[in-house]
Amino acid sequence: MINIFTWHFLYNGGGVAAGDINNDGLPDLYFSGNMTPDKLYLNKGNFKFEDITAKAGIGKQIWSSGVTLADVNGDGLIDIYVCKNSPTGVPDNNRNKLYINEGKNKFSEQAAKYGIDDIGFSTQASFFDADQDGDLDMFLVNQPFDEFARLVNKPDVVANYTQTNRFFFFENGKYVDKTAVLGMLSSRMA
Numbered sequence: 396m397i398n399i400f401t402w403h404f405l406y407n408g409g410g411v412a413a414g415d416i417n418n419d420g421l422p423d424l425y426f427s428g429n430m431t432p433d434k435l436y437l438n439k440g441n442f443k444f445e446d447i448t449a450k451a452g453i454g455k456q457i458w459s460s461g462v463t464l465a466d467v468n469g470d471g472l473i474d475i476y477v478c479k480n481s482p483t484g485v486p487d488n489n490r491n492k493l494y495i496n497e498g499k500n501k502f503s504e505q506a507a508k509y510g511i512d513d514i515g516f517s518t519q520a521s522f523f524d525a526d527q528d529g530d531l532d533m534f535l536v537n538q539p540f541d542e543f544a545r546l547v548n549k550p551d552v553v554a555n556y557t558q559t560n561r562f563f564f565f566e567n568g569k570y571v572d573k574t575a576v577l578g579m580l581s582s583r584m585a
């Protein structure tokens with residue numbers, strides 16, 4: 396049922412990110428997958444890695460398209476932001492995830508709390524201090540339905556999805572969408 400004709404982005408695959416989640420000086424790895432679950436591997440040294448996905452609190456999910464490791468909340472621990480891009484047309488399958496690092500290799504999903512549980516067929520996010528106020532803002536690249544996918548999905552499903560990239564600024568402990576204010580809305584994305 397899922398093929399290149401019904402989902403143009405099927406062969407985009409997932410992304411990988413490297414970062415030191417436990418501050419031991421060794422780069423750990425997060426693999427995102429489209430038709431396979433995401434995986435988090437702890438670097439044990441000497442090219443040995445342990446799959447800590449379940450122990451870390453990373454949910455069983457598929458249709459991830461990109462992953463970014465960044466200290467989102469500024470507590471000195473690397474957090475994980477996962478972009479979702481599912482052909483199902485179900486908003487919860489496309490809701491991006493933010494795993495906040497709680498230390499000791501444990502994470503809790505808090506994208507909604509931070510205001511970045513976007514459902515816009517995201518492909519990748521970049522965190523940087525755009526407004527130079529000392530915290531990380533986020534630019535989110537979204538890839539909405541292509542023309543064929545628009546035809547085979549219900550109009551109300553298509554209408555629920557973001558049609559533009561998004562630019563979020565971190566203000567008072569939460570991300571605020573500044574895309575429209577900055578004049579960055581796209582009328583149509585390719």
